[in-house]
Amino acid sequence: MTLLAKRALLKLSGGAALAAAAALVGCGKKEEAPAAPAAAPASVAASAAVAKPEPLKVAFAYVGPVGDAGWTFAHDNARKAVQAEFGDRIVTTFVENVPESADAERVMRDLVGQGNKLIFGTTFGYMEPMLKVAADSKDVKFEHATGYKAAENMRTYDSRTYEGAYMAGVIAGRMTKSNVLGVVGSIPIPEVIRNINSFTLGAQSVNPKVRTKVVWVNKWFDPPKEGEGAASLISGGADVLFQNTDSSAVLQKAEEKGKFAFGWDSDMSKFGPKAHLASAVINWTPYYKKAIDDALTGSWATGSQWWGVKEGAIDIVSVSDTVPADAKAQVEKVKAGLKDGSFVIWKGPIVGQDGKEALAKDAVADDKFLGGINFYVKGVDGKIPSGK
């Protein structure tokens, strides 16, 4: 007799539990910057006698959690920096863990709906969704990181992360005993392949004997997998590891196995004090400052921006004491050269894996060439898994 009643009760409580779970998931995903003032009514725009200009609403969409200690963390540090810099002239919001899928478009439409006038999408996979949303929201300015498609109100920006990779390579080339370097790659796209190549070129510049082995995890962020990839490189003989993935897992695996590794995107020295050789970091702050300034002053224009050591966007920091002084000096020399333009990484002769010259002697790669790199340089083992 009570069975049916029990079932009904159960259905209710099951539903409630699900709802609670959903609510929890919801609050884990989204946060708003504190002290966001309520949006002023639309009529304000019409009245000329506004005492104070409305703050510019700026939103950031991140692919990972802000606590990833890597890619997203670096973006969020820059967000905090510009918020502090511009004070009450802007209001920043962010949404983390936005997948590179149909959800990205929904999130961006939502950000537009909330009245944001400048929206940063910080991963390659947002390119198509952003283009769609940009086409429908002409009064909003979009900034897309690491993409190659722009629109009238959508600009692309990127960091020359390969400059950091090259400097890390210089250190790696000096520190390796086995002459085998390992790279844990995320997704085989030109950006990542360029970093692997630049890392190798840097290492070869001080140690022509080095070879680089690569494993791909096909994810940007999957720490156990990144760690497994690192372990397999170590068992394959690599003694200095480098990664183009977003967590500190590779560094931690190197620490555990008594090998060397680098931090990437942000300073990761605390995650592997003994293994850590240096961190190749991205500082997005100068660019975000410029972008917001452009929007505030009305000088924003579409295009593509690619900033590196020269603009203060790329650096190599926290170089370990285990790195010999002359290697450190070598890195400083490279850095100074990149800064004043006297040194160019992608300058011929550069030989591809197939032995053919990819860049003739003294030829300098332009950004188009760099943006489409789809080959390994000589010294990198294996084949790029793109099928091409």
Place this chain on the structure above:
Amino acid sequence: MNEFALLLAATLSAGTVLAIAALGLLINERAGIVNLGAEGMMLVAAIAGFATAVHTHNDWLAFAAGAAAGAVMAAAFGLLVIWLNTNQYATGLALSLFGTGFSAFVGIRYTQEKLAERPHFEVPGLADLPFVGPALFRQHPMVYLAVALMLGLAWFLYRSRAGLVLRAVGESPESAHALGYPVRRIRLAAVVAGGALCGVAGAYLSVIYTPLWVEGMTAGKGWIALALTTFATWRPARVLLGAYLFGGVTMLQFHLQGEGVQVASQFLTMLPYLATIVVLVLISRNPAWIRANMPASIGKPFFPGG
């Protein structure tokens, strides 16, 4: 040769998380209960274990915390499905979704934490043997415990009276009930034990295997563990075999990539799943035999006395 030893070592450590979780799930399934909440339990245990390790600096306390977290979640699941007769599959899915969100929510402040240096373990005397030393005897104790757990569980199920009762409850709860066994309490105990082991697996993942906390870090390991119990036809030794096979092929595919084998890495990523399923299906290719091994009342609710 040395490279092979290291590959073997990595295989053992990669399979351990799956082995412990799957052996836990085997216990509840032998009692007739399917808990699809494994992924959620492992995630909640992973953050519980990681947080405990951060605050106490004691890995064993962290494992205990993980086990407790898994057990509590499993107990809630058990009460719902055993006493209130909710649908096992729906309740398990709800538990999994809840655990995924809940662990992310409570874990926010731990994403930047790091654990103190992880200790190295070596079996004294054996670790220095050529080949077998690096391959087998330089592992975290949990790796050996997984093997011991398998042996203990096999003994328990097939050699002990309590194991016989547990299997009877999974085969025919009505008969067990008629014989005077407290079917519901036995099932609850099995579910809680399974949850505790999933919890240990989750804590091992976040404290030893990848010593950090990030949202969703189990990345489907709970689901793989669930699948393993079925493919292994509920036999402890095969569960262990499947777990190591999975770990082995996972590590091998990275290894092949590092060696520059010309296969799409996406294909290699898929390989562990494929290989595990194929091998486990092959060793149990007699369908009648699978049915004979499958606990007869698995997934079915039981109402004592109507």
